[in-house]
Amino acid sequence: MVRDELKIKFEDIPPEGLDVSFEDRHGDLVRDCFPVRKPIRAKVHLARWGTSVKVTGRVETELSLPCDRCLEEFPFPVEEEINVLLEPVASVSRLKEEVCLSRDDLDVIFFDGETVEVDEVVREQILLAVPMRQLCKEDCKGLCPQCGENLNLKTCDCKREVKDSPFAILKKLVVSSR
Ligand SMILES: [Zn+2]
Ligand SMILES: [Zn+2]
Structure with a gap:
């Protein structure tokens, strides 16, 4: 996987949107946080929304997490829907007003307005799936x-x-x- 290929120029997204799928076999995307037991597989669709980009799709992998109680590594499957709106930084003040509208199902991330970093979006979704308390089993x-x-x-x-x-x-x- 070449991460540079996942940095997509806003202007290169056609009106009908752009499909991006990739496999990160060794989990390079999250290597600094957790090892993976299965490749990271992601499939997303990028669509322009004015100056914003809507990213929808799915990511799957299996992480190896250390149990908070027994310290043993345990498999943690991740299957996350991706539903993210990338807002250009310049529109932050406008966004503050709009954020009151119900956007419960949509995460908002900021970007520079020029480059959509699909790798970063996917990475963040994986890390968000990890619970605060990591237990190998409920009754460890x-x-x-x-x-x-x-x-x-x-x-x-x-x-x-x-x-x-x-x-x-x-x-x-x-x-x-x-
Ligand atoms: Zn445990
Ligand atoms: Zn003892």
Whole structure:
């Protein structure tokens, strides 16, 4: 994948729009954040909207994320619809007024008005799909704070305090209020 080919001049977008699809086999687009387990495949359509560009399409890949609790890498499939409006920077003030109109389903990104960086748009959509809290599974047991054992795989003999539980403090409150 040559990223330069994904920098598209605004003036090169024909009136009927432009289809762009690409495969990023090694995940170069997000390499600085996460490794990929599957190629990034994206297919987008660029359409001029006055001086703005509407980008619609789809991106698929599978990231490898580290679990916040047990630190194991786990596969995280990404299948995102892309629905982005690129606004030229010069129209920022106008946009502020328009943004009040319901554009819930449309993300607005700014660009220089000349070059549509499809690679950056796709990259951002992938990163937005990553949750704040990354867990390999909802009930990941994490690591034992004393011996470091991955408690999903083994149990250990350490005495465990329940202070990690979000309910522990609640229990205390209930007890003291009696
Ligand atoms: Zn985990
Ligand atoms: Zn332990």
